[in-house]
Amino acid sequence: MKKISNQEAFNRTWTHFVKNEGNKSKSRPGSAYRFKIFGHDGSRDPLGLLIPKKVYRKQMEGKVVSELLSEFKLLRNLFSRRVRNNPELLDALQTAHDMAAKSTSRNRDFRRQLQSELKGIAGDFGLRIPA
DSSP states (O other): OOOBOHHHHHHHHHIIIIISOOOOOOBOTTOSSOBOSBOTTSOBOHHHHHSOTTTOOGGGTTOOHHHHHHHOHHHHTTBOHHHHHOTHHHHHHHHHHHHHHHHOSSHHHHHHHHHHHHHHHHHHHTOOOOO
């Protein structure tokens, strides 16, 4: 299985939310900023876009990226060594989604805000914005 690189993680997030106009995931009950990796309605957050359904476990919900990589070997095996050792990009994608989702009520506004955040993330991490 090909390991997911930083560029691939970014591309999947950009394509789903910006290019294909995917909706934000649903928030976790009682959580101020954590949104669901896998929503009951089929929605996903950036990390959920990278996790195959067969690898996903309910216990993954509500955890930050470093906890997930530490606790779930199946998840660690998905990502390249660079991503596993430096999960800052995954954190940044997750945080950008959660903050945009929390601060906007309409999906159109969510996508506009997330697109702006993703452009900044691309610059910060030296990534290309997919065509």
